[in-house]
Amino acid sequence: MESTGFRYRFPQLFAGLTLLSASLVASSFLWAGAIRNMKRVDDALLITGSAKRPIKSDYIVWRVAVSSQQPTTQAAYQELKTQIARVQRYLKDAKVPESEISLDSLQTSALPELIDGKETGKTSAYRLTQRLEIRSSQVDRYSKLSQQITELINEGITLTSEPPEYLYNDLSKLRIEMIAEATKDAKARAESIAKSTGNRVGGVRSADTGVFQITPRYSTAVSGEGRYDTSSIDKDITAVVSVKFGIE
Numbered sequence: 001m002e003s004t005g006f007r008y009r010f011p012q013l014f015a016g017l018t019l020l021s022a023s024l025v026a027s028s029f030l031w032a033g034a035i036r037n038m039k040r041v042d043d044a045l046l047i048t049g050s051a052k053r054p055i056k057s058d059y060i061v062w063r064v065a066v067s068s069q070q071p072t073t074q075a076a077y078q079e080l081k082t083q084i085a086r087v088q089r090y091l092k093d094a095k096v097p098e099s100e101i102s103l104d105s106l107q108t109s110a111l112p113e114l115i116d117g118k119e120t121g122k123t124s125a126y127r128l129t130q131r132l133e134i135r136s137s138q139v140d141r142y143s144k145l146s147q148q149i150t151e152l153i154n155e156g157i158t159l160t161s162e163p164p165e166y167l168y169n170d171l172s173k174l175r176i177e178m179i180a181e182a183t184k185d186a187k188a189r190a191e192s193i194a195k196s197t198g199n200r201v202g203g204v205r206s207a208d209t210g211v212f213q214i215t216p217r218y219s220t221a222v223s224g225e226g227r228y229d230t231s232s233i234d235k236d237i238t239a240v241v242s243v244k245f246g247i248e
Contacts (some may be wrong), residue, residue: 109126
């Protein structure tokens with residue numbers, strides 16, 4: 001009776017307390033549901049997958065520098081012209097097509113006259129340099145030729161054969177294939193981990209492609225920014241991906 005009287009005497013207060021109780025109960029159910037949903041959202045595995053393939057360079061870029069140094073630019077140019085003609089004849093005899101050879105622009109520099117290690121303000125000589133660039137898919141043949149052409153030095157040709165650059169043409173296509181392989185590797189690892197805990201791997205939540213490492217064959221050198229080795233014909237390419245899988 002006392003509680004009934006209280007209800008009648010303070011009807012608004014009682015209604016407010018009843019509404020507050022109902023709200024707390026409802027909030028509890030909602031909060032519990034949110035926790036369950038949050039748990040399902042956060043149940044995931046972040047796995048790193050990788051793939052590695054051996055590749056062989058299918059394109060070569062080889063540069064040869066020829067220079068001449070004489071007291072005048074005219075004399076230096078005439079000497080350089082003769083030397084360039086000899087190098088071109090050497091390449092022609094080696095069956096290098098003219099279409100694969102290009103000449104860079106001529107570079108000229110004045111060498112200051114020095115007396116007791118100090119410049120006098122005069123010019124002692126002029127050095128002219130010209131580079132020939134050979135681009136071809138005949139990687140093995142031109143790789144050997146780049147080592148043999150130094151024979152011209154014995155003829156008095158001032159020549160420098162720069163180390164060739166070895167490239168791989170279908171790199172963009174290969175990268176796509178490597179990402180797919182690395183993703184499969186990540187999924188296999190995720191399934192192995194999930195199986196050991198009695199769970200099942202769900203869909204992919206997110207994926208991040210790492211940098212590619214193109215290194216000399218069997219090299220362990222890597223870089224956080226990625227590597228692209230051009231010094232070796234035979235290389236290894238490695239792709240890495242980080243994939244977040246849902247767990248069910």
